[in-house]
Amino acid sequence: MSPGGGTASRVAFGSLAETDRGRRDEIEAAIGRVLDSGRFILGDEVARFEESFAAFVGAPHAVGCANGTDAIALALRAAGARPGDAAILPANACVPVIAAVRQAGVVPRLADVDGATLTLDPSGVERARTPETRFVVAVHLYGGVADLDGLADVARAADMTMIEDCAQSHGAEWRGRKTGTFGAAAAFSFYPTKNLGACGDGGAVVTADPEIAARLRQLRQYGWTRRDFAASEGWNSRLDELQAAILAAKLPRLEEENARRRAIADRYDAALEGLPVRRLSIRPGSLPARHLYPIRAPRGRRDALREHLARRGVETGIHYPVPLHLQPAYAFLGHRAGDFPVSEEACASVLSLPIHARLSDDDVELVVDAVRGFDFGVVEGAGA
Numbered sequence: 001m002s003p004g005g006g007t008a009s010r011v012a013f014g015s016l017a018e019t020d021r022g023r024r025d026e027i028e029a030a031i032g033r034v035l036d037s038g039r040f041i042l043g044d045e046v047a048r049f050e051e052s053f054a055a056f057v058g059a060p061h062a063v064g065c066a067n068g069t070d071a072i073a074l075a076l077r078a079a080g081a082r083p084g085d086a087a088i089l090p091a092n093a094c095v096p097v098i099a100a101v102r103q104a105g106v107v108p109r110l111a112d113v114d115g116a117t118l119t120l121d122p123s124g125v126e127r128a129r130t131p132e133t134r135f136v137v138a139v140h141l142y143g144g145v146a147d148l149d150g151l152a153d154v155a156r157a158a159d160m161t162m163i164e165d166c167a168q169s170h171g172a173e174w175r176g177r178k179t180g181t182f183g184a185a186a187a188f189s190f191y192p193t194k195n196l197g198a199c200g201d202g203g204a205v206v207t208a209d210p211e212i213a214a215r216l217r218q219l220r221q222y223g224w225t226r227r228d229f230a231a232s233e234g235w236n237s238r239l240d241e242l243q244a245a246i247l248a249a250k251l252p253r254l255e256e257e258n259a260r261r262r263a264i265a266d267r268y269d270a271a272l273e274g275l276p277v278r279r280l281s282i283r284p285g286s287l288p289a290r291h292l293y294p295i296r297a298p299r300g301r302r303d304a305l306r307e308h309l310a311r312r313g314v315e316t317g318i319h320y321p322v323p324l325h326l327q328p329a330y331a332f333l334g335h336r337a338g339d340f341p342v343s344e345e346a347c348a349s350v351l352s353l354p355i356h357a358r359l360s361d362d363d364v365e366l367v368v369d370a371v372r373g374f375d376f377g378v379v380e381g382a383g384a
């Protein structure tokens with residue numbers, strides 16, 4: 001999240017201030033261009049960014065919207081979700097995923113994740129399915145790629161439509177194709193901390209289907225097909241010109257920044273080998289975006305490890321502390337502790353180490369040394 005938090009961290013979890021000279025100039029030029037144009041909503045900047053982002057993902061259409069949560073809700077609705085339909089989503093995810101499903105008027109059906117990647121387990125999807133379940137939301141959590149083959153098989157067999165949540169996976173690939181090209185539609189967030197982040201809120205839905213794209217364009221602006229004419233009921237969820245211009249300025253560096261994230265992750269992988277912390281498995285055939293680098297601490301030791309790292313000046317995060325089925329807001333779903341044991345265990349043990357494109361090699365070594373310096377004690381049942 002945001003740097004700081006009161007303590008003088010030596011290695012901040014994130015770095016959002018645009019202090020990088022070349023990049024600062026490009027962002028300021030983009031902002032200046034919009035101010036000069038006097039057009040702030042749905043103009044050339046949004047159209048241009050949509051085109052370049054679609055090209056980046058390798059999909060025919062990208063439709064900008066206000067944020068990633070709206071993008072998921074818009075994707076569901078544009079892909080045909082009607083009130084009363086249900087959608088399966090992982091219990092190990094952040095709150096916006098379930099908030100978006102509800103926003104779309106869709107009934108959330110939670111399912112557990114697999115213990116190696118912490119993404120949706122296709123066999124859990126099969127168990128969670130009801131006759132009303134028409135959608136599966138594949139969340140590429142942490143920038144790792146969900147089991148797209150397995151999920152597509154289950155979805156096909158049960159006549160469900162797959163939607164991808166790519167809010168953490170900009171640029172990640174499965175068998176050489178980017179995430180966002182496998183579902184009927186894919187939601188992206190440009191929240192400032194994401195791999196591609198705006199200087200404010202932003203989102204997009206990507207699709208290969210021209211009818212879905214047309215519905216998205218209506219839905220994001222009051223259901224209008226032309227000014228002041230509503231063909232369908234819609235929302236207001238637009239990407240604004242300033243954010244689009246900023247995103248277009250930042251997009252050309254995304255691949256390079258993802259490569260830096262992967263290099264850092266590789267270094268962490270090598271350095272943590274042999275320690276009693278579990279690392280995330282990267283699915284063979286995938287290229288992760290490494291949005292986050294969660295490790296799993298030995299049972300009951302996560303908070304002590306986190307405090308130890310904080311004392312050594314290393315800021316960490318927890319993604320996520322509470323699984324969706326145990327969030328008070330969703331108690332009405334009727335779940336209880338024990339329903340999704342893999343997600344519960346993940347939430348109790350995950351700790352995210354700093355990983356971002358501007359983290360220096362020295363910072364990475366400082367993190368590595370700090371983790372190695374923790375007294376893991378005698379740990380039973382741990383292993384990589």
Ligand SMILES: *Cc1c(COP(=O)(O)O)cnc(C)c1O
Pocket residue numbers: 067068069070094096097139141165167168189190191201202203
């Ligand atoms: C960030 C995020 C969202 C929500 O995006 P916002 O732009 O914050 O609304 C949805 N899903 C996942 C997996 C995310 O990481």
